[in-house]
Amino acid sequence: MVGYNLNKRKINIMGIIILSIIIILGAAGIIGYNYFKQGLTTGVVAYGIFSLFIISALLELIPQIIHPYFAIITAISAGLNVHITLLFAILGSLFGSIIGFEIGRKQGLDFVCSLFRHKKLIQIFKFWEKYGYLFVLAAALSPLPYFPIVFGALRMPRKDFVKFGLIPRVIGLLILVYAPLYGLFNLF
Numbered sequence: 467m468v469g470y471n472l473n474k475r476k477i478n479i480m481g482i483i484i485l486s487i488i489i490i491l492g493a494a495g496i497i498g499y500n501y502f503k504q505g506l507t508t509g510v511v512a513y514g515i516f517s518l519f520i521i522s523a524l525l526e527l528i529p530q531i532i533h534p535y536f537a538i539i540t541a542i543s544a545g546l547n548v549h550i551t552l553l554f555a556i557l558g559s560l561f562g563s564i565i566g567f568e569i570g571r572k573q574g575l576d577f578v579c580s581l582f583r584h585k586k587l588i589q590i591f592k593f594w595e596k597y598g599y600l601f602v603l604a605a606a607l608s609p610l611p612y613f614p615i616v617f618g619a620l621r622m623p624r625k626d627f628v629k630f631g632l633i634p635r636v637i638g639l640l641i642l643v644y645a646p647l648y649g650l651f652n653l654f
Contacts, residue, residue: 522558563614570618578619606634
């Protein structure tokens with residue numbers, strides 16, 4: 467019984483640490499949007515492709531206004547190789563999404579509720595109840611906010627997250643990069 471209490475206390479402390487990091491990064495992203503956007507551009511140009519992996523992972527882990535699509539467009543516009551840029555963005559996106567999903571599964575809804583404004587969560591839950599996996603699919607394919615941490619907390623099965631979240635996310639990134647190259651629309 468004592469061991470159980472110690473493990474529960476460790477989990478609570480870990481949750482507080484993770485929550486603190488997410489809140490700090492989220493607040494920094496909201497408060498310093500323009501600064502963060504400029505820093506993102508400078509980081510991708512200065513540090514290259516590996517920074518794109520880190521940036522994509524963090525942007526998927528912590529849902530916010532700036533999306534990994536912006537990092538890809540910045541990297542390609544800066545002259546980085548299109549295919550390598552896409553590869554590292556996909557790897558970072560998958561890594562961040564999986565970590566976020568697993569944090570949501572481990573920490574649960576109480577933890578996730580502490581991360582988001584009440585209004586935002588109500589909106590996410592309404593979409594979840596109304597559209598279910600189609601909501602996950604639409605969020606994954608589009609540049610709209612994507613919430614792997616919430617999907618994990620909602621106990622979405624891992625195989626369904628892969629089918630409706632991760633695979634469509636990769637498809638969305640592929641479309642974003644390759645559609646302009648083949649003249650379907652022009653971003654670059």
